[in-house]
Amino acid sequence: AFSFKPHLASTFLDIADFLLVYIEEAHPSDGWASSDAAYDIPKHQCLQDRLRAARLLQEGAPGCLLAVDTMDNASSAAYGAYSERLYIIQEARVMYQGGRGPEGYKISELRHWLDQYKDRLQSPQASVVLPV
Template identity: 65%
Template sequence: MRLAAFQRVVSQYADIADFLVVYIEEAHPSDGWVSSDAPYQIPKHRCLEDRLRAAALMLTEVPGSRVVVDNMDNSSNAAYGAYFERLYIVRDETVVYQGGRGPEEYRISELKTWLQQYRRELLGSQNAVLHV
């Protein structure tokens, strides 16, 4: 399950990164294009309160991560091209990693590789400062 894999990354790299989930429109609403493996039955969001309720469920699935909600005109979804899941790394207000569009191009392994390299860089910088 992708959410479980994401949660493992959150736990493993919480010391070097802050994680944020932007909850967007429901990809497989229970009153629309239903997915047989969906852990929750969530109807199409008709108002912001519907989306907030659904996001509260997401919060229980990714402890250690902050969860925010896209507005009803889906501007974050459109701006970041999530449709319906996508991974980004933002460092110093710059996108330094943009994963492929999900579900086909969603690669949690790429996110993990980037974070592993970043951790090595941080450790290298710390060791250089300690040896000066």
């Protein structure tokens, strides 16, 4: 199930780039299916299956770049993403790592971090006093 809020990306487009990484389907229709799933997506048998499913996701998240994990789930393993996870990466450093989804997936925490960051960017710089 996809629960990222696309309007979040448009709200912070001026300070951040957003990337969704589509990983293994958590609730495939031919497996542990969710009764409230928005899409009927069977378990991915090949990369083409995963790409087709990712395109559905991209339609629901305009303005977000989309990447697709490999069939060996390298990105999911590297970021501990199963089944969903939020990160903020800045200058090759992890600045925010949300909890594992679905329980730890908290858009409100991400929004709070981005709000604070935006405030810091918009606040006037402290004036520098130079001796004369």
